[in-house]
Amino acid sequence: MGWLNKLPQKIQRVVGADKKTVPEGLWSKCSSCQSVLYRKDLEDNAEVCPKCGYHNRIGARARLAQLLDAEGQFEIGANVQPIDPLKFKDSKSYAERIKESQKSVNEKDALIVMQGSIKSVPAVVAVFEFKFMGGSMGSVVGERFARGVQTAIDNKMAFICISASGGARMQEGLLSLMQMAKTSAALTQLSKAGLPYISVLTDPTMGGVSASFAMLGDVIVAEPQALIGFAGPRVIEQTVRETLPDGFQRAEFLLEHGAIDLIIDRREMRNRLASLLANLMRLPAVA
């Protein structure tokens, strides 16, 4: 290190001297193509980069607002809320983590379920909130999902789930793993009732979520570039000690390997989901 420190410092950075002040949040930079974007344009474009089509992650409520008709929305299972059944503690207790996430994300847990309609096609839509503990699935996610499916059955509607999750929530131990079985079982009843289930995979859909209801759609849709898989890329790399192929576990890779039906750009999602559902349910074509 010695000689490096002795070099004359010709270029010095003067903190704050040359910076133009830009109002916070007016502009944002695309993390894929680096284009500087007007924040408003990005919002109007469903958080998809207008330059390169990169799909930024979006919150559950924003997603629901994009998809559902404004009228006639009813939330399902909002009263189902998390507890800390194992008194789990790592650097923080799970109870604290729940509280913090609830405060910062302004949701009670990682799945929001809404009954409503998409271009007048009635459906129950469950959406993951990735910001809430990485969209992890614990007891509340499983219960809300199951109640959503039941509501769809009771009202003879379609069910849609839009996943964005790192997998099962470790802090609830085996109770989380069992949510994989619970959600999958709920779907057997939907199927028996002859109602369609569309699974939409967004970035990222991994682990216990991917290995249960997310891969059980009558139709499985993914957003472009979404990371989808069972094991995380790092775990695989450490296990097989090989470099992963290009585009591994991305939506396009899954499409090529026959794991999903189609990739839909978020900006077309509402129209195409409505049309798919109307076709599956033999309803008149959507306008």
Add this chain to the structure above:
Amino acid sequence: MKITYLDFEQPIAQLEAKIESLRSSHDDHDNLDISKELTALEKKSKKLSEDIYGNLTAWQISQMARHPQRPYTLDYIQALFTDFEELHGDRAFSDDPAIVGGIARFEGQPVMVIGHQKGRDIKERQYRNFGMPRPEGYRKALRLFRLAEKFNIPIVTFIDTPGAYPGIGAEERGQSEAIARNLYVMAELKTPIIGVIIGEGGSGGALALGVVDQLLMLQYGTYSVISPEGCASILYKSADKASVAAEALAITADKLKTLGLIDKIVPEPMGGAHRAPEEMMASLKVALKEELTRFKSKSIKTLLVSRYERLMSYGKFKEVAEK
């Protein structure tokens, strides 16, 4: 077979070695009466074993669950069943040796047995992929589930895996879908399913054989959403904290029984199943017989209703009053 002792079993190992050497030296000078000393030492050994095995930590139990001499699925099949005919392959890609299955008889009754299979020596361990199935394994199991359903034959699954294999090919061939499909199909399969956790119940890879009507668990088995090491490296930022994570995750039979996630604990011989395999087999046989007999009298309709209710009951949460 020479017994492999785990770290925490070393005091027992030393004492047993002492007893052994005393016994063998006795053969050389049989005019010496050492029976008194032997009895005392054996008593001490028993007491030591009771102390150690009576107070195992969750981490020590995970070591027991992974003990290299523990009986594996094929050992149980050989001991508890007759006329076993192994059935191979997923009919689409290959045969995965990390899952074995086939038709057999249990006390005369036809049963479909399916389980994860680990290997005993280095070569077999590799062949069995350390009991980590690829999608083909789950799809073979699925095929056997359907076969059992078709002929109205009850299913017994043996669970013993570190988890589903995290590999490139496994992902390419749909590991997630393979597991998910099994969960779905097992939930509505029209035949009784009994599961036994004989060793490690590693996450989704275990659950894919674990959606059952009755779940038995051996005393020193574990069942977990993630391995203690995996949890430690993610949440505690250090794999050394595996013992802490093992405790926190509630992976042992008694904790899971309290949580209502397993139905019955099958006690193991002192020191674990591998110390007295015949004893283990005998007590599991009794437990399995009880379950299989119980399901004989149940109609498929009630079976499916109670299976669905059981699945829907999983989870702990609170319900607050609607605003």
